[in-house]
Amino acid sequence: MRFENIDEIDRQILQYLSANGRLSHAELGRLVGLTRAAVRERVSRLLENGIISHFTIVVNPLKAGKSLSLYFNIDVTWERMDAIAAELLACEEITNVYQMSGRPHLHVHALFDDQDHVERYLQRLRKIEGIVSVESEFLMARYKERGALLI
Template structure:
């Protein structure tokens, strides 16, 4: 990857709908040249896809919660797969440190949060501890960041 590839990734992260022609004008290249570069980035797996960003609050999701979930090793995969299937779950990671799973979920309200915790977390076999953290204010949120 060269500097132009990095610039294109930055531009596409900011606006995934930007046209090849617009990018070509910005970098003094043809639309075809830009398309070929972006196609190569997709073929190499650097760009995995294009998506939209939804404003959770405008979509009725007023509670954004992070969960630290400790799981007994034997149950890790079954718990992770069960949680990953829930539509409320935005992200789910196996982490190092004091917690096994780190999860982000978007919920309608506090009652929805309570229902989710009781029915979809506490009900799973193998969970030994759950800590819930609510977002009070979002200073930065970047979709399309690096996937490690």
């Protein structure tokens, strides 16, 4: 993917950091042909400009004990949209919440320990005022997944 507001060196730095966020400035410098100080300046500028929002890790949910990944389409009333989204965000099972276009609904991703955990969570959803209906789907296979935009 190409962006107008970054040059080729910045794009390379972002690509290397996306693959391994633990690379030192010296290692990045060797990879892109710059000094450690020059790379540090570029990474600092990318952070200041908000192009890099933060550094993080990616946890493999299966290895961490979360064997079920589900997606929910949750139909809600317009007036309760924000309150329901806030309530979902407070749940430890929820990883992502999106308001979608069209009818008032939220697209939600969640991770669960097992089928019993899913059932207990669905019972909690039934008690939230303003939820009209819930559709859920189990994730069967991951072919491509990005935690953030890769350059």
